[in-house]
Amino acid sequence: MTNAAQLFDRIIPLEGGHNFRDIGGYPVADGRMVVRGLVYRSGTLSELSDRDHAIMDALGLQVICDFRSTRERERRPSRLPEAARYEIWTRDHPMSAGDLTEAMRLPEATPETSRAMIIEAYRDLAYEQVPSYRELFRRIADGPLPLVFHCAAGKDRTGIAAALLLDLLGVARNLVLEDYAITDRFFARGCELVAKDPFGTKLAGIDQRIWEPMMRADPAYLAAMFETVEARHGSGEGFIRDELGLDDVAIGAIRERLLA
Known part of the structure; x- marks a missing residue:
């Protein structure tokens, strides 16, 4: 299997950032590249540190799409410069994906049951995030770029959005899954951030082996998402058309802008 990270050094080294990377550099079937x-x-x-702000400025970012819920943003607001030039898009909505921590407290809970719950959650997550994904894809079609989209870990909501976008562009499925799995490089940092978040108190007293699957970028999770949307819509593009409402013009614009 090709190591996706070797195709392009896509990770942006931010001191206080987490899992910040470029989705570009992947080949598609017709010979072009993202x-x-x-x-x-x-x-x-x-x-983010002041140095990180300078790096983001150097990237020329125009827009930040924050997929986090209202409560998440209140608990852990983004540290951005007051004079930032980029637009910040958010939407008010409750915490996503349900709270799996109560089930992880059950006496019968195991790492295997936690993994199975997350796989099932991934079958619904793309649908739960339709308003955010619709905004993201429309902005990529005809809004200012460069753009960054993010959530808390940059794995679930962000990972599905990235996978649907790369799939729409024609990136091979094995590379889409490998791109998702790069997040595992940030596992320790992700656990550190969870511990700092008030949400982390919900994990107190739960054996780390039981909640660890929640922090992993297991390709089986993403495969469950694709299996579900393909069964319902025929393809990832079908989901984008049916649920996000993008038409030929918008999809064509995304491909025209992001492929060369």
Whole structure:
């Protein structure tokens, strides 16, 4: 299997960032490549340093799409410069994906049951995030770029958005799954951030082996998402057309902008 990270050094080294990387540099079937430097994905931006701000400025970012819920943004606001030039898009909505921690407290809970719950959650997550994904894809079609989209870990909501976008562009499925799995490089940092978040108190007293699957970028999770949307819509593009409402013009514009 090709190591996706070797195709292009896509990770942006931020001191206080988490899982910030370029989605560009992947080949597609017709010989073109996903353009670099236009669309980025990330985890939380709540601990960015002044040096990180300078790096983001150098990237020329125009827009930040924050997929986090209202409560998440209140608990851990992004640390951005007051004079930032980029637009910040958010939407008010409750915490996503349900709270799996109560089930992880049950006496019969195991790492295997936790993994199975997350796989099932991934079958619904793309649908739960339709309003955010609709906004993201429309902005990529005709809004200012470069753009970064993010959630907390940059794995679930962000990972599905990135996978649907790369799939729409024609990136091979094995590379889409490998791109998702790069998040596992940030596992320790992700656990550190969870511990700092008030949400982390919900994990107190739960054996780490039981909640660890929640922090992993297991390709089986993403495969469950694709299996579900393909069964319902025929393809990832079918989901984008049916649920996000993008037409031929918008989809064509995304491909025209992001492929070269």
